[in-house]
Amino acid sequence: MTTTEKDTNAAKVPASGIRPRNVMGKLPRYTAGKPPAVIEGLQSYKLSSNENPLPPLPAVLDAISNWQDFNRYPDPLSTALRTELAAFLDVPAEDIVTGAGSLGALNQLLSTFAGQDENGVSDEVIYPWRSFEAYPISVGLSGADSVQVPLQADGTHDLDAMAAAVTERTRVILLCTPNNPTGPALTSSQVEDFLAKVPGDVLVVIDEAYEDFVRDPEAVNGIEMYRKHSNVVVLRTFSKGAGLAGLRVGYSVSHPQVTQHLRVSAVPFAVSQLAETAAVASLRHHGELVERIQGLVEERARVVTGLEGLGWWIPEAQGNFVWLALGENTPEFAALAEQQALAVRAFGTEGIRVTIGEPEANTRFLALCATYTKGPRVS
Template identity: 40%
Template sequence: MNVRYAGRSTLRDMTAYRGSESSNAEGDPPVAFDLSSNELFLPPLPTVLSVIEEGFTRLARYPDPTARALTGEIAGHLRVEADEVAVGPGSAGVLQQILLALCGEGDDVIYAWPGFDAYPLLVAMCGASSIHIPLTASGHHDLEAIRARVSARTKVVILCSPHNPTGTMIDDARLRSFLRSLPDHVVTVLDEAYVEFDRGGDPPGRSEVIREHGNTVLLRTFSKAYGLAGLRVGYAAGSRQIIATVRKAALPFGVTHLAERAAISSLHSAAELRDRLHAVSAAREELTAGLAALGLPVLPSRANFVWLPLTCAAEPLARAAAAAGVKVRACPGQGVRISVGGAAAHRLLLTALDRTDRANWS
């Protein structure tokens, strides 16, 4: 049957997000440990788990469409006003709101590459075009190259720090200098999905950056450090003018009551979070040391994953890990990202890589 329809031209060559992936499908190696999605290898904080259990009785009711209670809690945490905060289903959902609100046909969005693999699809959804700027050899943003590509078509620049997938940070002085250099029509989204792993806690935010650079939007999530990836809740903070527009692009009832209560409880569990982050940091250092002991190149990371710039050897390493039952994320021709897991996952991975003949990795 011939079906004619008018779809977005920017989506024509895109595929659904990880639509071709499968887990434990017939013919695939069984997955004992999934270290491919930067999920926390520990459950949500103990206090938060009890709040989640209490919320099951409300599943038949619609949540507050404004998530007013959570919005207020986040505003207090970040030291901003409530009308400077927007919430949504994970930071990816909030980023989609931002791009839909600010971009359209003929606009450009600039970001470093390799990067979060949902960025290209989210940009295409709003009809805009992606401009990829290669990372430096050390896995950092090339801010000078990004600035050189800014034009009258540029609507949004996305900076991810700690960067996914390399785990590197943007120096504060370089960040501020970069923000000062941008023209007024460009909005910078500072994606801090992994910032808690760098700071050893949930920092109160960059309200001073938002104040000094009115076209900067802070983006965060409860999916990573807080272990609420399955509940889907994230947020953005910025000028009330930008946030008012972003809220208009929100999915109705996008943050469930359960997610809202769990996120509020998470913000009140700072001591539990610090203990959790200490365990992740220790596991990250052990994984880094183990990979380095095998002679593999591994970058120092400030997140809950590590990056191996392996270029042509990326896919052979991922296949060797998968054969042993450990799923990792390969970026073909660029490298491999391995999420921090538990001791058993690390042992299985390192043993498999140690026994692998790397002579033909090319």
């Protein structure tokens, strides 16, 4: 039977009437950063997914190069990684729960603590917006309602408005620091003041996917907040600084009254043996990693200085990306970048996030900006 005949026969199967949950029609679709266009005579660069442009450390590649036990399930508790992290962070291993990236760890949290009560009334999850675009999808799939609090004009969280949005239905609050896609980080004093306004039975999740790139001495450290507040959960990942995005390994850190439930809802075997081995090797060679990350931080500073030299306004950049508040000019700039073999991440008519990439890519991006007359100007 030919492929065409198979397709024709499949088309004759009557519709079954299968329908997804009602929430599926309300959820946005996650849009991954697209690859760069191929332009003759130009090296293409992907600056659309906040990926580390550098491969994992040589020691990490060595550690996983001869792995063969793929016929065996991984340790469901990721004991080796949790033990290594416990020593690295100086926290009990029992307070660490691994997941498939920090997003996997977040989904475990939401499925455990946010959904609907026995009467079908939905819980609420508060988070800033715009922020990580998976938030509304993950919250909706959990069965909870999203409460999106608009960012302030400078791209920072409006913490007063977020505190004011808390109701009896609030179960979880998400803080994204540095905020993706705008870039600013929360300070310790801001988070302390915010926590003082939040009921102790509401989980406050500090999402620190980009903490490796933060250089503001006043920036919040999620682990310090977790040590002082029993309702704080910290999310971190090996995807960004360690360059292990393709291996999907992250974790949450929280107190036993949280982790005891997370271990029930955690997806079994979410972290592969390969990912665990790579993450452990990254921690054991953290000094080398810091040097590599510092190079990206210096490139970030070069890009920010270049943009400011053009008179462009850029929110404080504490991640491995910069935010261009281009508004209605967003599609036009994205198209121009594509013509230069640069893939950037456009968000409708709000703005563009540009990952700090290879030096050559950053230089070409700055050259494009120098020719663009509609950039976000300092008022």
